[in-house]
Amino acid sequence: MDKVKAMTIAVLSALMSWLGILAVPVFLLVGCNVIDYITGLWAAGYRTETVNSYKGIRGIIKKVCMWLLVVVGAWIDILINYTIECAGISFTIPFVVATVVAVWLVVNEIISILENMLDIGVRMPPFLLPVVKYIRRQVEEKAESFFDEEEGADDY
Numbered sequence: 001m002d003k004v005k006a007m008t009i010a011v012l013s014a015l016m017s018w019l020g021i022l023a024v025p026v027f028l029l030v031g032c033n034v035i036d037y038i039t040g041l042w043a044a045g046y047r048t049e050t051v052n053s054y055k056g057i058r059g060i061i062k063k064v065c066m067w068l069l070v071v072v073g074a075w076i077d078i079l080i081n082y083t084i085e086c087a088g089i090s091f092t093i094p095f096v097v098a099t100v101v102a103v104w105l106v107v108n109e110i111i112s113i114l115e116n117m118l119d120i121g122v123r124m125p126p127f128l129l130p131v132v133k134y135i136r137r138q139v140e141e142k143a144e145s146f147f148d149e150e151e152g153a154d155d156y
Helices: 002-046 053-086 096-120 128-151
Strands: none
Touching: 002 053, 002 096, 053 096, 096 128
């Protein structure tokens, strides 16, 4: 049992060290994916929807695609660092794009969880859903303004 604990701690420590600033959003995304899937299944009964394997598989595929978005963001970060290195500049950026993508996904998952809970009938503080939606808008606006400054609005 001690070997399993030591191995688990070693693997998680290495993973968190490699992920750096991306570690917290990644672990939050894992938790949010699980909670959203479960609350979505529960809420389906309150929405008078039928739960079947087809819908379940679609939900799982959607979660997998979210992870693929984070991977694509990480690849973009790796390409940026590679380009900087090839240009002879000794500067490394952390997983910035992947982190923004992961944070945006976490916020969207939280919104989905809250909406599922509302459908189930859970009483919720009236400010909670608007606060999370505000955070999503802020993430979108900050990312958009950053890239608009860098590239110009006409480049898209």
